[in-house]
Amino acid sequence: MIKVENLTKKFGDITAVENISFDVGESEIFGFLGPNGAGKTTTIRVLATLISPTSGKITIDNRDIRSDSEYVRSIIGLLTESPGMYEKLSAYENLDYYSSFYDIPSDRRRSNIEKYLKMFDLWDRKDDPAGTYSKGMKQKLALSRALIHEPKILFLDEPTAGLDPESAHMVRNFIENLKEEKITVFLCTHNLEEASSLSDRVCIIKRKVVRIATLSELQNSDKNKRVEIIFKDNALRYTGLLKEFREIKDIQTDNNRVLALVERPEITNPMIIKKLIDNGAGIIYFNEIKATLEEIYLDLIKNEEEK
Numbered sequence: 288m289i290k291v292e293n294l295t296k297k298f299g300d301i302t303a304v305e306n307i308s309f310d311v312g313e314s315e316i317f318g319f320l321g322p323n324g325a326g327k328t329t330t331i332r333v334l335a336t337l338i339s340p341t342s343g344k345i346t347i348d349n350r351d352i353r354s355d356s357e358y359v360r361s362i363i364g365l366l367t368e369s370p371g372m373y374e375k376l377s378a379y380e381n382l383d384y385y386s387s388f389y390d391i392p393s394d395r396r397r398s399n400i401e402k403y404l405k406m407f408d409l410w411d412r413k414d415d416p417a418g419t420y421s422k423g424m425k426q427k428l429a430l431s432r433a434l435i436h437e438p439k440i441l442f443l444d445e446p447t448a449g450l451d452p453e454s455a456h457m458v459r460n461f462i463e464n465l466k467e468e469k470i471t472v473f474l475c476t477h478n479l480e481e482a483s484s485l486s487d488r489v490c491i492i493k494r495k496v497v498r499i500a501t502l503s504e505l506q507n508s509d510k511n512k513r514v515e516i517i518f519k520d521n522a523l524r525y526t527g528l529l530k531e532f533r534e535i536k537d538i539q540t541d542n543n544r545v546l547a548l549v550e551r552p553e554i555t556n557p558m559i560i561k562k563l564i565d566n567g568a569g570i571i572y573f574n575e576i577k578a579t580l581e582e583i584y585l586d587l588i589k590n591e592e593e594k
């Protein structure tokens with residue numbers, strides 16, 4: 288659905304993104320992650336045809352975004368980082384105005400406006416000027432605006448920033464359900480729990496692409512795995528035994544619990560279990576703990592900084 292080849296965007300001396308390439312499939316949720324200033328918003332702005340790339344080739348729905356920008360704009364919805372509304376117009380009027388740019392029959396326009404204002408709990412306030420809305424209400428209104436013309440691709444730059452927990456939860460559920468409507472979602476977020484629960488794949492950038500993978504690919508790519516062992520009695524009794532394995536690192540104990548990093552766990556874990564049992568340990572629980580996206584992300588970004 289989106290194909291980016293060797294995109295570079297410079298602002299004078301600053302290179303915001305350098306030679307990045309990726310593909311996003313139809314109805315995929317593509318998490319686009321990276322630290323402040325990594326080039327996420329810049330990439331979205333290029334893809335949404337708001338600014339032109341310095342170099343690179345980009346197609347959306349198989350159309351070149353430069354030569355076919357009008358078509359591209361008609362099939363994308365965009366929630367920007369700090370969305371602006373016409374403050375004096377009511378929420379309803381704002382949506383009515385924006386949707387008038389698109390080729391949708393007026394009754395459908397009206398029903399879409401109603402659908403989203405109701406969905407985002409703004410219907411009761413639809414006649415109030417957008418300028419009187421709270422931050423979260425403005426964010427929900429901006430999301431409605433991004434959706435009003437039934438786009439095939441939705442670019443979301445921090446969609447849950449500033450939302451209360453209930454609204455953020457609702458927006459996440461909503462994003463998840465877009466899959467059923469075959470809508471492709473390009474999701475920029477600093478909320479890594481949100482990214483890991485929603486994204487089919489994540490792309491981590493820091494000016495350049497650091498990594499593109501599914502969460503389970505990221506979790507499985509590390510040869511070392513964190514292991515948790517719960518004993519019947521105090522774990523300190525067994526740390527000596529564990530230290531005999533050179534494959535075990537970073538042993539931490541807490542009452543009857545041990546956390547440790549194990550190299551090549553598929554070979555080492557059975558040996559650990561045998562040794563512990565041979566030495567009379569009562570093991571209640573032995574479990575491999577998957578790294579969270581946050582741990583993996585921080586590790587990847589740290590490695591990138593040390594390069």
Ligand SMILES: Nc1ncnc2c1ncn2[C@@H]1O[C@H](COP(=O)(O)OP(=O)(O)OP(=O)(O)O)[C@@H](O)[C@H]1O
Nearest residue numbers: 298301302303321322323324325326327328329330
């Ligand atoms: N219009 C502009 N003029 C000059 N520099 C810009 C412009 N827009 C972005 N940049 C620079 O490009 C780099 C990438 O910025 P961008 O907004 O894309 O980062 P981001 O990944 O969205 O960061 P954040 O997580 O803080 O939103 C930054 O160094 C920024 O200063």
Ligand SMILES: [Mg+2]
Nearest residue numbers: 327328329368
């Ligand atoms: Mg940004």
